[in-house]
Amino acid sequence: MEGWPLDNLGGKFIMITGAARGIGLALARTAAGKGANLILVDRDEAALGEAKRECLKLTGYVKNVVMDITNVQELRETVDQVIADTERIDVLINNAGIMQTKPFLEVEEDDWDRVLSVNLKGLFFLSQAVGKHMITRGQGSIIHISSIAARFPRPLAMHYGASKAAVLSLTKSMADFFGEYGVRVNAVCPGPMETEMLQAIGRDRASLFGGSAEKAILDYVGPIPLQRVGQPQEVAEAALFxxxxxxxxxxxxxxxxxxxxxxM
Known part of the structure; x- marks a missing residue:
């Protein structure tokens, strides 16, 4: 098709939350390799510093933001400061999230609040803060990293599954709201990925059912037709598309x- 865009992430300002490790780090590396300007957000300052050093080998602009995305006032002030520095955020990737393996009857109020605060509250209010600036410019793209757990029963992580299912609901509602302003909203649902989170799931399931963490992971991923866990890079490529x-x-x-x- 005449005029079809080619590699078009070069020069765009992309904000990625949870960027210090796992899928977030893969997103940062991949976007850097495509020439994007990066705003990397995480609570772990040391790990974020290492991520920045890696990405600066691939692209010319990387700004680190140490922030707790569950603090709405801090979040709003930080977004305003980033916009003042960069003039725009072209892409927001809401990747920050936490997982907890815990039987339904043992989930406490603090467990619920912590998981929902990171996985849902932070995503909602960061999208709101960044989205206001995208509306002003009449363009932008927001990507939510949800989970395949949003689509299946998760009896050992009901609060996690609920948070990720809510992210899919928000994706549709936000896409409908933002459409008239030229802002797109989509989600990616990763399955089991080779990350620290998967290792933690293995340890937690082993402690509940016995056996080794390695066997627990094998049992966990057994139903996957491709017979392997995914790589964070594979999520990154899908999200950046x-x-x-x-x-x-x-x-x-x-x-x-x-x-x-x-x-399907």
């Missing part, structure tokens, strides 16, 4: 990156 101009007519969608464990 949705963020790019190649996906200009895609909004309100949730893309599974899960090895086929959930199909």
């Amino acid at each position: 949705l963020a790019s101009d190649q996906a200009a007519y895609i909004t309100g969608q949730a893309l599974n990156v899960c090895g086929g464990v959930q199909m």
Whole structure:
């Protein structure tokens, strides 16, 4: 198609939360490799510093933001400061999230509040703060990293699954709201990925059911048709496609990156 955009993330300002490790770090590295300008957000200042050093080998602009995304006032002030420094945020990737393996009857109020605060509250209010600036410019792309747990029963992580299912609901509602302003909103649903989170799941399941963490992980990923866990890079490529101009007519969608464990 004449005029079809090619590699179009170069020069864009991309904000990524939870950028210090796992999928967030893969997103940062991949976006840097495509020439994007990065705003990396995390609570871990030391790990974020290492992420910045890695990304500066690939791109010319990386700004680190040490922030607790559950603190709405801090979040709003930080976004305003970033906009003052960069003039715009073209892409927001809401990746920050926490997981807890805990049987339903043992989940405490603090467990619920902590998981929902990071996975849902922070995502909502950061999207609101960044989205206001995108509306002013009449363009932008917001990507939520949800989870395949949003689509299946999760009896050992009901509060986590609920938070990620709510993210999919927000994706549709936000896409409908932002559409008239030229801002797209989509989600990615990763399956089990080779991350620290998966290792923690293995340890938690082993402590509940016995055996080794390695066997617990194998049992956990057993139903996956491709017979392997995914790599964070695979999520990053999918998310950055949705963020790019190649996906200009895609909004309100949730893309599974899960090895086929959930199909159409």
